[in-house]
Amino acid sequence: MAQVSLRKIVKAYEGGVQAVKGIDLEIDDHEFVVLVGPSGCGKSTTLRMIAGLEEITGGDIAIGGTIVNDIPPRDRDIAMVFQNYALYPHMSVYENMAFGLTLRKFPKAEIDTRVKAAAEILDITPLLDRKPKALSGGQRQRVAMGRAIVRNPKVFLFDEPLSNLDAKLRVQMRTEIKKVHQRVKTTTIYVTHDQVEAMTLADRVVVMNHGIIEQVGPPQELYHSPATKFVAGFIGSPAMNFIPARLEQASGALVLALPDGIRLNVPEARSARYAAHAGREVLFGIRPEHLTDDKPTDKANPAPLTLTPEVIEPMGMETLAHFRLDGAEISARLDPATPAEVGVPLRLIAHMDQMHLIDPTTDKVL
Amino acid sequence: MSATAANRDLPGIYHKAGSLRAERRWAMWTAYASLIVAAVIFMAPPFYMLVTSLKTSGEIAGMAGNPWIVREPTLENYWAIIENPLFRGFMLNSIIITACVVAVTMVISILAAFALARMRFWGSQMLATGVFLTYLVPDTLLFIPLYQIVGGLGLLNSIWGLVLVYPTLTVPFCTWIMIGYFASIPKELDEAALIDGATWPQMLLKIFIPVALPGIIAATIFAFTVSWAAFVYPTAFVTTPDQMPLTIGVVSQLVRADTFAWGQIMAGALMAALPPVIIYAFLMDYYIAGLTAGATKG
Amino acid sequence: MAADGTIAVRDAAEITGGRANSLQRFARRRSTIAFVMTLPLLAVIVGLVAYPALFGIYLSMLNRRMTEFVGFLNYEILIESETFWNVFFQSCFFAITAVLLKALIGFWLAHMLHHIPNNKQRKWRGMLLVPWVIPPALSTLGWWWMFDPSYSSINWLLSIVSVPEVPWLGHHWWARIAIIMVNVWIGAPFFMIMYLAALKSVPEQLYEAAAIDGATSWQRLRYVTLPMMANIISITVLFSLIVTFANYDIVRVLTNGGPRDLTHVFASYAFQVGILSGNIPRGAAVSLFMLPFLAVCAFFVLRGVVRRNKEQM
Numbered sequence: 018m019a020q021v022s023l024r025k026i027v028k029a030y031e032g033g034v035q036a037v038k039g040i041d042l043e044i045d046d047h048e049f050v051v052l053v054g055p056s057g058c059g060k061s062t063t064l065r066m067i068a069g070l071e072e073i074t075g076g077d078i079a080i081g082g083t084i085v086n087d088i089p090p091r092d093r094d095i096a097m098v099f100q101n102y103a104l105y106p107h108m109s110v111y112e113n114m115a116f117g118l119t120l121r122k123f124p125k126a127e128i129d130t131r132v133k134a135a136a137e138i139l140d141i142t143p144l145l146d147r148k149p150k151a152l153s154g155g156q157r158q159r160v161a162m163g164r165a166i167v168r169n170p171k172v173f174l175f176d177e178p179l180s181n182l183d184a185k186l187r188v189q190m191r192t193e194i195k196k197v198h199q200r201v202k203t204t205t206i207y208v209t210h211d212q213v214e215a216m217t218l219a220d221r222v223v224v225m226n227h228g229i230i231e232q233v234g235p236p237q238e239l240y241h242s243p244a245t246k247f248v249a250g251f252i253g254s255p256a257m258n259f260i261p262a263r264l265e266q267a268s269g270a271l272v273l274a275l276p277d278g279i280r281l282n283v284p285e286a287r288s289a290r291y292a293a294h295a296g297r298e299v300l301f302g303i304r305p306e307h308l309t310d311d312k313p314t315d316k317a318n319p320a321p322l323t324l325t326p327e328v329i330e331p332m333g334m335e336t337l338a339h340f341r342l343d344g345a346e347i348s349a350r351l352d353p354a355t356p357a358e359v360g361v362p363l364r365l366i367a368h369m370d371q372m373h374l375i376d377p378t379t380d381k382v383l
Numbered sequence: 384m385s386a387t388a389a390n391r392d393l394p395g396i397y398h399k400a401g402s403l404r405a406e407r408r409w410a411m412w413t414a415y416a417s418l419i420v421a422a423v424i425f426m427a428p429p430f431y432m433l434v435t436s437l438k439t440s441g442e443i444a445g446m447a448g449n450p451w452i453v454r455e456p457t458l459e460n461y462w463a464i465i466e467n468p469l470f471r472g473f474m475l476n477s478i479i480i481t482a483c484v485v486a487v488t489m490v491i492s493i494l495a496a497f498a499l500a501r502m503r504f505w506g507s508q509m510l511a512t513g514v515f516l517t518y519l520v521p522d523t524l525l526f527i528p529l530y531q532i533v534g535g536l537g538l539l540n541s542i543w544g545l546v547l548v549y550p551t552l553t554v555p556f557c558t559w560i561m562i563g564y565f566a567s568i569p570k571e572l573d574e575a576a577l578i579d580g581a582t583w584p585q586m587l588l589k590i591f592i593p594v595a596l597p598g599i600i601a602a603t604i605f606a607f608t609v610s611w612a613a614f615v616y617p618t619a620f621v622t623t624p625d626q627m628p629l630t631i632g633v634v635s636q637l638v639r640a641d642t643f644a645w646g647q648i649m650a651g652a653l654m655a656a657l658p659p660v661i662i663y664a665f666l667m668d669y670y671i672a673g674l675t676a677g678a679t680k681g
Numbered sequence: 682m683a684a685d686g687t688i689a690v691r692d693a694a695e696i697t698g699g700r701a702n703s704l705q706r707f708a709r710r711r712s713t714i715a716f717v718m719t720l721p722l723l724a725v726i727v728g729l730v731a732y733p734a735l736f737g738i739y740l741s742m743l744n745r746r747m748t749e750f751v752g753f754l755n756y757e758i759l760i761e762s763e764t765f766w767n768v769f770f771q772s773c774f775f776a777i778t779a780v781l782l783k784a785l786i787g788f789w790l791a792h793m794l795h796h797i798p799n800n801k802q803r804k805w806r807g808m809l810l811v812p813w814v815i816p817p818a819l820s821t822l823g824w825w826w827m828f829d830p831s832y833s834s835i836n837w838l839l840s841i842v843s844v845p846e847v848p849w850l851g852h853h854w855w856a857r858i859a860i861i862m863v864n865v866w867i868g869a870p871f872f873m874i875m876y877l878a879a880l881k882s883v884p885e886q887l888y889e890a891a892a893i894d895g896a897t898s899w900q901r902l903r904y905v906t907l908p909m910m911a912n913i914i915s916i917t918v919l920f921s922l923i924v925t926f927a928n929y930d931i932v933r934v935l936t937n938g939g940p941r942d943l944t945h946v947f948a949s950y951a952f953q954v955g956i957l958s959g960n961i962p963r964g965a966a967v968s969l970f971m972l973p974f975l976a977v978c979a980f981f982v983l984r985g986v987v988r989r990n991k992e993q994m
Contacts, residue, residue, distance in 0.1 A: 070574050091580035103571035107593040116589075117579035164579075410898075414796040418805050421790055425812050425870065431834055432823040443832070450834040495722035502715035510719060515986065517730045519920070519979040521927030523948035524972065525730065527955045527965040528737035551729045558722060583714060612816030614930045615948070619956050630818045634934055638822075645826055652819040663814045667807055670814075674871070675878040 019081030019171040019204055020046045021067065027075035028062050028228075036062045038228040039076065044206065049198050051207045053215035054225035054251070061176055063225070064208045068174050069093050081171050091120075096165035097174040101181060102157045104149040104164075110136075111145040114163045128167075135166040138200060139193075155186045162194070166201060175207040179214065191217055212252050216240070224248045246300065246380040249373055255305050255337065257373070258347045262301040264294050264374065273301055276343030281320040284369050291374060294383060302373035302382075305337065308349040310357070311364040320367045324349075329357050338363065429653075436460050436650035443645050460646035461654070470651055472625055473632030476542050477611060477655075480628055483546045484610040488553040489603055496561030497587050501573065511562060518555035522615045525551075530619050540623045548620070549610045556609075557602040560676040564598030565591060601673030604666055608659045629655040741966035755966040764942050764950070768967075771857065772946040776926040779864040783925075784918055786865065787872020792902075794873070795880045806877065813870040821934040824863045825850075828935070853943035856936050860944060863931050868924075872917055879913040880906065916985040919978045926978075927971055947971045 021044040028037040037059040044050045052060040065071040067078055069090035077084050085093050096117070104113050111132055118128045136142045139159040149157055158178060165173055178194070179187045195218055198205055209215055215222045216236040224231040224239065224247070231251075232244040243249035249257050263274040264283070271283035271291055281301075283291060311321060324340040324347065336351040349365055357363055374383045430451075435443060437456045448454075464470050498504070499511050529548055530539070538544030568591065576586050592599065617631040624636050633651045637644070663670050744751045759765040790809060794802055812820065827834050828849035836846050849859045883906060891901050907914075929948035932938065938945040938953060945953065947967060955964015 068574075068578060070577065090574075090577045091582075095578060097575065097578050099571040099575060101569060101571055103569065103575040105572065105575075105590060105594070107596070116576075120580040120585060164575075168579075410796055414793040417789065417793040418797070418809070421786075422805070422808050425809055425866065428820055428823045428827060428866065429811065429815065431827055432820075435826060446832070450832065450837050491721040491725065494718040498715035498718040502711050502718075504712035504715045507715070507719075510723070512983070513726060514722070515983060516979060517726050519923055519975070519982060520730055520734075521923060521948075521971075521975065523927045523929050523951065524968055524975065525733045525737055527951060527961060527968055528733040528740055529729070530956065531740060531961065532733060532736065548729060550725050554722065554725045583711070608814070608816075612818070614816070614818040614933075615952075618929075618933065619952065630816055634818050634822055645832075649823065649826065652822045656815045656819045659816065660811070660814055663810070664807075667803075667810075671806075671810070671874055671878075674874055 020044055020048075021081075021172055021204060021206065022079045023063070023067070023076065024079075025076035026063065026066060026073060026078065028059070028066060028071060029074045036228055037066070040225075040228075040230055042223060042230065042233065044204060046204055047202045049195075049205045049207065049218060049220045050223060051209060051215040051219035051221075052223045052225055053209055053212055054231075056210055058225045059228040060208045060210075060223075060225045064174055064176055064206060067172070067206060068095055068097050094171045095174055096168045096170040096172075097176065098158075098161045098165050098178045100177040102149070102161040104157055104160055106149055109146050109148055110141065110152070110160050110163075113149065113160055114167050117164065117168050131167045131169070132163075135163045138166065138197060139163050154182050155190060158182065158190055159193070162197060166197070169203075171204065173203050173205040175205065175209075177209055178207075179209070180211070187214075194218060213254065216252070222252075224251060226251075243373065243382055245382060246302070246375045249302050249375070249382060253304055255348050257302050257304045258308065258345070259375070260301045260303075260342060260345045260347065261377075262299055264291060264297055264299050266295045271295060273299075275301065275322070276345075279322045279342075281322065281367055281369060283372070286370070287372070291383060294374070294376070298377060299383070300375040300377050302375055303367055304371065305348040305350045307368040307371040308347070309366055309368070310349070310351045310355040311366050312352070320369045321364060322367060323362050323364050325362045326357055326359050329359055429656075432649045432653055435645055436647075436653055438646050440644065440646060460644075460650040463644075464647050464651045464654065467647075467651075469624055469632070469636055473627055473629045473636075473655070476626060476632075477628040477630075480542050480545050480549065481607060481610045484549040484553060485603060485606045487546070488550055488557050488606040488610075489599070491550065491554050492557035492561050492602060493587075493592065493599070495558050496565050497591055499558075500562045500565035501591075502583075511559075514555050514558050514562075517551070518559055520551075522552060522613075526615050526619050529616070533620055539620050540626050541621075542626050542628070544620050545613075545617055545628065548616050549613060552609050552613060552616075553606040557606055560602055560605075560673060561595070561598060563676060564595040568594055597669060597672065598676075600666065600669045601676060604662055604670050605673045607662065608670075611659055737965045737969060740962050741969055743962040745960050745962060747962060751962075755963045756970075759963065759966060759970070764945070765967075767943055768945045768947060768950045769970075771944060772926060772971075775857065775861060775864070775928075775946055776922055779861045779868065779925050780918060780921045782861070782865045783868040783872050783921060784914070786869040788876050788914075790869070790873040791876035791880055794877055806874070809873060810870045812867050813874075817867050817930045818934055820867065821863055821931050824859075824866075825935055828859055850936055851940065853940050856940065856944045860931055860935055863935060864925060864928065867931075868921060872921070875913060875917045876910065879910045883909045912985050912989050916982055916989070919982045919985070923975055923978045923982070926974060 021042075023040050023042040026037055026040045027035065029035045040059075040063060042050075052063060054060050062071060066073050067080075069085065069088065073086050077086055079085065080093060080095070105116065108116065114132045114135060115128045118131065123131075132145070133142070136145055139162060141156065141159050141163060144152060144156060144160070149160065152160065161178070175194070179190050182190060191214060194207075207214075207218060216239075219236055221233060222236055222239055223233045226247050232239060232248045239248060239252045243252060246259070250259070260275055262276075265272045265274050270285070271288050273281045273283060275281065324342065326338040327341055328339040330337040330339070331353060334353065336353050336355065336357060338349050338351050338357050340347040340349070351357055355363075375381070376383055434451060434453055437453045437458070437460070439455060439457050439459065442454060495514075499507050499514075529551075533539055533544045533548060536544070536547075538547060572590060572594070573586060576590050581589065612630060613628075614630045614634075617628050618635075621627050621631065624632065627636065633648070633655050637648045637651050740747070741755055742750055742752055744754070794805055794809075797805065826832070830848070830851060833846075833849060835849070839845075839847065848855055850856050887905050887909070888901055891905050896904065926946075927948055928946060929952065932944060932946050932949040933952070936944045938949050942950075947970060951964045951967035953964075954967055955961050958964075
């Protein structure tokens with residue numbers, strides 16, 4: 018059990034391309050941290066540097082207080098679960114799980130106890146004699162996790178472990194991973210491009226983009242107070258709407274002037290925060306779930322606006338409506354009972370207490 | 384079936400157009416006809432060899448009648464050839480040479496292919512290309528300088544001279560296809576093994592060799608068939624019968640006898656051809672995989 | 682677990698001492714190991730291919746008793762001899778005709794095999810590959826017996842349809858045809874297997890799309906199959922050109938160059954001159970005459986293979 022620290026980690030490839038540009042991150046003992054970001058953001062590279070599969074160009078990585086920069090993977094006391102599982106095809110499930118221990122010359126009896134215990138946790142005891150070929154995707158995933166668990170390492174590393182599974186199985190395995198972590202409590206670093214996975218699994222989420230960390234925080238914090246436009250747009254599904262707007266001072270209150278003459282009142286609670294930006298161009302950010310159909314609501318500071326839907330997507334529990342406002346794509350979540358029709362103007366309410374304003378020059382959330 | 388039934392029930396609405404089924408049947412018929420003709424032609428020479436080997440010398444010499452059938456089948460040619468000490472010597476030489484060459488080839492190829500496929504180093508790409516180029520060098524291009532070199536080592540007229548030079552026939556191709564097989568093993572597998580604590584030799588022995596076993600079998604079969612069938616080198620380097628392998632032995636020593644003992648020659652040739660044919664019969668898929676791998680892998 | 686921990690600590694202690702990047706050292710050691718692992722291969726390539734090649738060039742410039750350096754004299758003598766030009770002609774004629782026939786027959790058979798149901802293909806394929814499996818020297822021996830002037834079983838078959846006796850190995854044109862026949866018999870199955878593998882790698886959907894676009898079966902072959910197989914066809918043809926051009930076994934067993942040295946190819950003539958007549962330098966020169974032709978073929982094979990690998994990536 019150990020904490021992991023990354024200090025000013027840099028990864029540059031030949032030719033000077035920097036995949037990771039100086040990352041600082043402290044991961045506590047027992048913590049479940051998820052690195053999330055679009056492909057090419059450097060999250061996998063970071064994980065592979067922690068594993069020792071990639072050389073570190075600059076900075077230090079410490080696992081349990083020891084700087085491991087120069088320690089080969091086998092001596093870092095880590096275990097890793099790969100995207101395509103990387104099970105040894107010629108070995109049975111039992112042998113796959115025992116392999117790491119066998120190489121470390123553990124006594125047979127000890128190996129046996131550990132493998133059986135891990136198989137128990139993962140519910141794969143009946144599969145121990147099978148070859149990976151004879152397993153389903155979900156079962157292979159469990160074996161890959163079992164191989165990590167038996168080692169009882171300081172840190173678990175997961176590299177997009179669920180992306181080869183179908184949607185239904187992914188949800189199931191997600192819960193499974195969370196359960197396992199609650200039982201074994203090993204420090205875990207998990208890489209994914211799927212923000213839902215990140216939100217549901219993590220104690221803390223690390224959002225990465227272009228080789229830097231955009232924001233670190235618990236899932237709720239990222240959702241409610243994103244630090245940058247990237248985080249605001251990346252976390253949450255469907256993604257947050259961004260509408261170009263102008264923040265204006267009108268008779269003591271702040272008003273957002275949107276295209277098409279739409280004007281929305283900024284709630285008083287926010288006026289102190291935004292006052293300094295009055296008179297400037299900003300990006301108005303609001304999540305689709307905070308842009309709903311007009312009906313009596315107890316939410317504070319409703320602001321009405323009228324838009325004409327271009328596409329209506331009924332989802333069952335809700336209906337998504339898509340609009341276009343001066344080039345910006347906007348979606349709203351409607352009650353399925355609302356009679357929305359393409360081409361017929363619809364009155365909506367923006368829940369302004371959930372609004373975000375973004376400085377378009379720095380992409381920082383104000 | 385249901386379509387034709389519908390046809391009959393609803394005259395005037397549907398009518399049958401085209402002749403897809405007839406076309407298909409015609410194509411199938413052509414295919415089988417071609418394959419049968421090819422099979423007859425392809426199997427005729429070995430069949431005739433077999434027929435001849437089962438005949439008595441008298442029947443072979445008798446010019447009357449159909450030579451493609453046996454009237455009094457006999458195994459005497461086979462007994463004679465098996466009891467022929469010369470032939471037994473050829474067989475033993477072939478076995479020793481082939482066993483040594485296959486072993487040496489596989490060790491060299493697997494080591495080199497592992498290094499070339501996984502451990503990039505200076506010049507590794509060039510070496511891989513070089514391996515393929517040497518595979519394209521035919522044995523008849525260099526047998527004369529090799530004759531001088533083997534002679535200089537005092538290994539002419541010795542099976543060990545052949546063991547020395549046969550790897551030029553086997554190693555390049557085996558290495559080339561092993562590079563392909565090793566390269567097709569996903570990188571994550573090595574990484575998983577690295578994290579599990581494997582060293583490089585452990586990775587080769589416990590992961591790569593077992594996972595690439597089909598490739599290793601294919602390469603071994605190739606090395607076996609090539610060294611068993613090699614002809615140019617033994618013809619050039621060995622002139623004493625006691626050191627000859629089967630190919631040149633059967634062709635030069637059995638034929639040399641003044642009275643052509645055709646039955647015995649054919650029996651000998653068939654028996655000499657038997658080991659590769661047996662291996663082919665039992666491991667056909669690996670054999671074919673090795674055959675087609677050269678152009679598709681690596 | 683405990684064991685792992687101690688290892689890690691010990692390594693860490695070593696590192697804090699030197700602070701040299703041991704992962705880099707690890708990588709460097711890895712490439713050293715890799716180099717050592719390729720040494721036997723290098724020994725084979727350098728010792729048994731590269732060195733003999735250079736040595737062969739040197740040998741070809743010596744006089745018969747190998748006492749004097751004579752430059753290109755051996756080559757000049759060869760170019761002026763009529764036998765050599767016969768050999769040159771026969772080699773080219775043999776290689777080109779045989780490879781063309783092998784490619785056509787192989788392609789046809791592969792196509793036919795591809796047409797029949799999958800579960801039956803295995804059996805037919807197994808049978809049709811037999812000529813390739815038998816060591817060529819031994820199957821050629823069987824052919825020789827079939828061509829035997831007085832007992833020829835082929836002539837017996839021909840006599841059924843009243844074809845007069847063919848002097849298979851007695852007349853040089855018939856002997857040339859006989860050599861090509863045997864080579865095609867041995868090599869066509871190889872082409873068949875290669876083309877069958879290539880045919881199988883063409884996605885079925887392409888044919889379906891072409892059929893729906895209105896292509897006839899001939900057009901499907903012309904516009905789908907052939908372009909998709911072009912690379913493998915050229916690789917196989919060029920590779921076979923090399924092997925056929927340098928062939929020795931068949932000529933040695935069937936005609937041994939006769940009648941009147943008219944069926945010699947480069948390989949058998951080099952053997953005749955270099956080993957049997959003992960003029961090693963001149964024999965080496967004969968062999969080396971193959972080099973430019975082989976080098977051109979090899980270049981294109983390599984290019985094809987590289988291209989193919991890129992396509993597959």
